[in-house]
Amino acid sequence: MKTYLIEKYGDQSAVHAAELPDPQPGPEDVLVEIHAASVNPLDFKIRDGAFKRILPYRLPLVLGNDLAGVVVRVGSSVTRFAVGDEVYARPDKDRIGTFAELIAVHQDDLAPKPAVLTMAQAASLPLVALTSWQALVEKAQVRPGQKVLIHAGSGGVGTIALQLARHLGAHVATTASAANADLVKELGADVVIDYRAQDFEQLLDGYDVVLDTLGGETLEKSLRVLKPGGKVISIAGPPDADFARELGANPLLRQAMNALSFRTRRRAKRHGVTYSFLFMKADGGQLRELTRFVDAGQIHPVVDRVFPFDRTRDAMEYAEKGRAKAGKVVIAME
């Protein structure tokens, strides 16, 4: 099969096309012919080697964290999928590799593709939709009437998180550039802050939840727009002890990770709020729930541009250089 992979960590010049043997599905695996994949900032971080301590991949490594496609074979213990099913997934972090013609995915990580979407639209969703779900539903437990701030509302995560927060009945504020103000309003934002011209900290107060997609100064300021008891869930800030535990890190690494968020957690405590880091997980069950929202028209994907598979490197470069106006960059095999 044709793939896009790295043989060593590095910049975009490390990514190249290569033929690999077709994957052989294990008993619980589903072999999927990939029709579309999407690009995430995670792909660049993995390619750079930024995560090699916490995600120790064996090289060569096929890149890509999102897929939509058709089942072509099932393992002997697979009960939930059959040949010919249209599916989508964010495969487990240890079994990535969707910039390829085929992939074997554990059946627990897979869900039926939303019927109303094309393959390209479906492939844009799993990682960002699961991230939004795990942040807003699982961690923050957002309830109707709560005030929720979502940073970077026009980004891959933001475009879905805004729609989910609206669906959960929250009052939603977001940061985006002025050119994307109309889009983020359509997606569910009640308040839009142009982050290039305005300081969100001066304009917002008494929030229950912040979804921080940026880290750094944005995270620091976010602590100050919450009301006492409020929560910052960050997908871009320093890791915390819960994440280290989930990862199964050894005690030394666990301590080191916890130390990285010490300052942020101390500041949060001073403000009477809590900080937690989220590293999203593959979850076919949650993806099935999301499929229902999508098929009901409550969440729809935002796709900026679709590239053909043989231009995977261009697709990555386009996304990495921030050329997308809003939403996701997709790679389609069809």
Ligand SMILES: NC(=O)c1ccc[n+]([C@@H]2O[C@H](COP(=O)([O-])OP(=O)(O)OC[C@H]3O[C@@H](n4cnc5c(N)ncnc54)[C@H](OP(=O)(O)O)[C@@H]3O)[C@@H](O)[C@H]2O)c1
């Ligand atoms: N921990 C996890 O599990 C997890 C999961 C998913 C993503 N992430 C991380 O979360 C981050 C966001 O991911 P993504 O897929 O949404 O990225 P993305 O699609 O590349 O987001 C880009 C968006 O960020 C906006 N932006 C840039 N600077 C901003 C600022 N100062 N304030 C507000 N918005 C700003 C831009 O908005 P305009 O175009 O409107 O200017 C752009 O639309 C990445 O670092 C990614 O690695 C982590």
